[in-house]
């Protein structure tokens with residue numbers, strides 16, 4: 370058995386020691402002054418990181434709770450909405466919409482492909498009743514990022530509301546909540562924020578709040594207006610996940626020390642290094658070229674069948690302590706995924722790549738070792754963040 374474990378799934382992510390210490394503080398009264406200061410600091414940090422002046426509502430939920438919050442506040446039963454889905458998290462959002470009785474139009478693509486903004490334009494032209502567009506920024510199940518600025522331009526050009534799932538993108542890859550006119554932006558504590566699971570953060574525009582006043586979908590816990598009323602008094606409606614918020618406060622402090630551009634550049638560099646190493650191993654990417662995520666890399670099964678892939682992932686975990694993720698849904702057994710978000714830097718990438726290569730060697734898949742790390746080393750240090758529109762940043 371391996372002595373130490375390296376957790377490289379796309380969330381939860383490893384926690385910096387500073388964050389672990391912060392999360393282990395004693396409990397405080399969530400109706401008292403210490404909590405008010407904590408909440409204000411976290412809200413301010415999130416507004417800074419998400420580049421928004423909007424309210425950021427904080428719920429004790431995993432990211433899926435944030436997706437549900439967007440649906441129940443933005444849509445009424447029977448209301449037509451377009452869900453652009455490029456994988457299982459996009460499908461999940463559309464399923465939530467259908468569960469609450471919305472008239473769901475789905476734009477889907479083959480696994481590994483991004484959304485083409487022209488398809489969004491065409492569908493919105495054909496369906497003038499659509500009020501709201503839902504789209505995934507970074508699809509964790511396929512390792513693909515969407516061109517949100519281009520999609521937003523289409524959606525806003527037609528005066529629709531725009532909701533974006535950036536659970537595994539925010540805090541890692543370029544995102545301009547206000548600059549891109551995103552009405553509802555959803556993220557989650559256990560992905561890019563170097564914090565444990567348990568909190569979803571939802572940035573809501575004035576237009577989204579105005580819409581929520583009129584929608585008739587039954588809701589309570591996730592109601593925007595109720596939560597906002599409490600946060601304006603520096604409290605939360607229900608008991609908050611205090612330990613997770615302490616962790617987020619410390620994670621945000623670390624991000625401020627690095628600077629948001631620094632965070633983005635590091636993820637871009639790390640993503641490029643992972644891809645260079647994976648390519649040097651002769652492995653194949655699921656994601657289309659030019660849309661490969663800088664937070665998660667999805668790789669076609671390089672061994673013979675789903676059982677052999679399971680054996681490879683088990684060997685990496687038990688013999689070498691490297692924990693990678695398999696595929697979700699229809700992609701189970703067909704791909705595996707490396708998470709490279711949150712607390713990660715060059716040294717971690719060398720370790721991941723060398724271990725993966727060693728694992729392939731031991732299963733007899735590769736006759737030589739020593740290819741992946743030099744390929745990653747050769748990556749130019751000053752890569753630009755991908756997905757960043759010219760002139761922004």
Ligand SMILES: *Cc1c(COP(=O)(O)O)cnc(C)c1O
Nearest residue numbers: 431432433458507509536537557
């Ligand atoms: C992780 C994730 C979610 C939310 O999943 P939870 O398990 O509920 O936190 C939603 N969308 C994307 C893109 C994700 O990566």
